[in-house]
Amino acid sequence: xxxxRRKFLHSSAAMSALAAAGASxxxxxxxxxxxxxxxxxxxxxxxxxPAYLAMKSGALAAAGxxxxxxxxxxxxxxxxxxxxxxxxxxxxxxVSALALMARGxxxxxxxxxxxxxxxxxxxFVRDGVNSLQDxxxxxxxxxxxxxxxxxxxxxxGSAGLSNDVTVLNxxxxxxxxxIQSGQIxxxxxxxxxxxxxxxxxxxxxxxDDTQFSLYKxxxxxxxxxVLIVRNAxxxxxxxxxxxxxxxxxDACQTLRDKPDEAARSLIALTGMSALDQIETIKGxxxxxxxxxxxxxxxxxxxxxxxxxxxxxxxxYKQIDKAPAVRQWINTSYL
Amino acid sequence: MNHRQPSxxxxxxxxxxxxxxxxLAWEGACRTGIIDPLFLPPPSAVAEKIVAxxxxxxxxxxxxxxxxxxxxxxxxxxVVAIPLGIxxxxxxxxxxxxxxxxxxxxxxxxxxxxxxxxLWFGISETQKYxxxxxxTFAPALVYVIEATRNVDPLLIRAAKNLGASxxxxxxEVILPASLPQILSGLKIILGLSWTCVISAELVxxxxxxxxLIMNGKEFFQTEVxxxxxxxxxxxxxxxxxxxxxxxxxxxxxQA
Numbered sequence: 001x002x003x004x005r006r007k008f009l010h011s012s013a014a015m016s017a018l019a020a021a022g023a024s025x026x027x028x029x030x031x032x033x034x035x036x037x038x039x040x041x042x043x044x045x046x047x048x049x050p051a052y053l054a055m056k057s058g059a060l061a062a063a064g065x066x067x068x069x070x071x072x073x074x075x076x077x078x079x080x081x082x083x084x085x086x087x088x089x090x091x092x093x094x095v096s097a098l099a100l101m102a103r104g105x106x107x108x109x110x111x112x113x114x115x116x117x118x119x120x121x122x123x124f125v126r127d128g129v130n131s132l133q134d135x136x137x138x139x140x141x142x143x144x145x146x147x148x149x150x151x152x153x154x155x156x157g158s159a160g161l162s163n164d165v166t167v168l169n170x171x172x173x174x175x176x177x178x179i180q181s182g183q184i185x186x187x188x189x190x191x192x193x194x195x196x197x198x199x200x201x202x203x204x205x206x207x208d209d210t211q212f213s214l215y216k217x218x219x220x221x222x223x224x225x226v227l228i229v230r231n232a233x234x235x236x237x238x239x240x241x242x243x244x245x246x247x248x249x250d251a252c253q254t255l256r257d258k259p260d261e262a263a264r265s266l267i268a269l270t271g272m273s274a275l276d277q278i279e280t281i282k283g284x285x286x287x288x289x290x291x292x293x294x295x296x297x298x299x300x301x302x303x304x305x306x307x308x309x310x311x312x313x314x315x316y317k318q319i320d321k322a323p324a325v326r327q328w329i330n331t332s333y334l
Numbered sequence: 335m336n337h338r339q340p341s342x343x344x345x346x347x348x349x350x351x352x353x354x355x356x357x358l359a360w361e362g363a364c365r366t367g368i369i370d371p372l373f374l375p376p377p378s379a380v381a382e383k384i385v386a387x388x389x390x391x392x393x394x395x396x397x398x399x400x401x402x403x404x405x406x407x408x409x410x411x412x413v414v415a416i417p418l419g420i421x422x423x424x425x426x427x428x429x430x431x432x433x434x435x436x437x438x439x440x441x442x443x444x445x446x447x448x449x450x451x452x453l454w455f456g457i458s459e460t461q462k463y464x465x466x467x468x469x470t471f472a473p474a475l476v477y478v479i480e481a482t483r484n485v486d487p488l489l490i491r492a493a494k495n496l497g498a499s500x501x502x503x504x505x506e507v508i509l510p511a512s513l514p515q516i517l518s519g520l521k522i523i524l525g526l527s528w529t530c531v532i533s534a535e536l537v538x539x540x541x542x543x544x545x546l547i548m549n550g551k552e553f554f555q556t557e558v559x560x561x562x563x564x565x566x567x568x569x570x571x572x573x574x575x576x577x578x579x580x581x582x583x584x585x586x587x588q589a
Binding site for chain 1: 372373452453456457458537538539540545549551552553554555556
């Protein structure tokens with residue numbers, strides 16, 4: 001077989017490229033085989049943005065972590081999956097975590113706090129209602145067993161209106177419709193319903209999470225998000241948790257410093273417009289890895305605030321007894 | 335071989351003993367750690383919760399709220415379904431006209447009506463009644479149509495030959511002949527309406543057994559979840575007994 005020099009060079013280059021591609025795909029396969037698989041319990045809620053961003057940017061894969069995203073409609077459903085061993089890491093509203101702690105569950109630990117979303121949750125009223133007192137005899141819609149519910153109970157309790165306002169259980173997606181059709185006079189909601197109600201004409205924000213009684217002293221909102229790990233899994237995969245947290249807080253930094261860039265990836269998760277997405281990212285305060293030790297220090301202001309929150313849940317008869325929150329905090333992976 | 339039938343008292347004792355053994359085994363499994371009480375609470379914890387909620391009146395309030403919703407939706411469904419069903423059962427033209435609509439409505443679960451009912455009736459009690467109504471109406475209608483169609487045509491012909499008017503045939507022949515089957519069907523529909531009320535109470539409810547179960551689930555209060563389930567069973571049993579009594583009274587000629 002006679003090959004010209006040019007043909008020989010082309011063939012050699014093609015063979016080399018094929019070999020290189022093969023080698024790199026083998027290396028990729030080997031990496032994938034070595035990767036630690038993490039079942040993550042997520043949703044389109046902003047507390048899950050760092051995990052989603054870290055997964056979509058490839059940062060988790062580069063750290064040898066294969067994150068499997070499982071979606072849940074509520075924190076309680078997600079925590080049930082943690083109990084049954086289906087989820088290894090999840091972001092959850094603290095109320096669900098506190099409810100489980102109150103039941104004595106030792107299945108999970110709080111390892112980090114991703115953000116504070118106090119400015120995108122609040123109580124909306126119609127124009128003309130200028131104070132909580134003006135809500136006397138009116139109907140307030142809120143999703144029961146949510147952080148907004150706790151905010152509403154706290155605000156009404158502080159104003160001495162606990163028995164004077166009819167608090168109705170309305171699912172979060174139905175709140176904008178219910179207030180528009182006049183079925184309720186006020187609504188306590190969080191983003192994205194928060195943004196939708198705020199955009200309605202004739203509505204105004206009467207109070208947000210920063211008016212919550214525990215916020216001023218402890219910087220704790222009614223239902224802060226926490227990142228939890230399933231203990232049985234984390235004990236065997238400590239290094240993976242450490243790597244995970246590193247990548248996770250890199251994503252938090254992107255959310256804090258480059259919201260426009262982060263928004264591009266998150267639109268696929270949330271279905272929001274680019275503008276709304278950027279606004280929602282900016283609506284939360286994203287914590288850093290360096291802040292975690294201070295936040296989760298016990299005794300410390302934030303953990304004390306979580307403890308007061310647990311006691312408040314008992315006062316409002318949402319849980320039977322307040323757990324000692326610090327027993328569920330584990331900073332060893334930070 | 336002489337097979338003696340066991341007495342009623344013996345059978346009742348066997349039933350009672352099986353319940354006691356079941357409850358003891360359940361309690362024992364929870365107490366010894368075979369079953370984590372977080373996943374399934376012991377019967378004693380459920381009983382404690384029942385006593386506490388009876389004492390503060392919340393249990394009765396929740397049972398009554400659900401019963402009111404069930405009965406309103408169920409009665410509304412039967413009031414519409416019985417005359418309409420008899421009409422469809424006796425007229426092949428009416429049946430041909432309504433059959434496609436009925437075939438569309440019948441397989442729809444009560445849950446699927448929630449979004450539309452919220453738009454139509456908002457977060458009111460009417461919305462909850464409508465969920466029970468929509469979940470039970472089509473099955474009730476089918477039972478009535480079938481019961482009417484099963485009436486012996488000879489009876490109808492004989493009545494007509496004796497000069498009975500259409501109304502008399504309906505009142506004196508079709509209704510009495512189909513009533514036992516209609517009532518049997520409605521008894522099943524009454525059970526079905528309890529599943530509908532649970533769907534109805536998933537949304538915008540502040541009380542009721544469905545609300546109790548869902549709220550218990552949110553806070554991992556599994557004894558409240560089990561309590562809600564037990565109360566549904568007890569309430570269905572009680573309404574079934576009441577229904578049987580009504581049935582015996584209405585169908586006196588069958589006794």
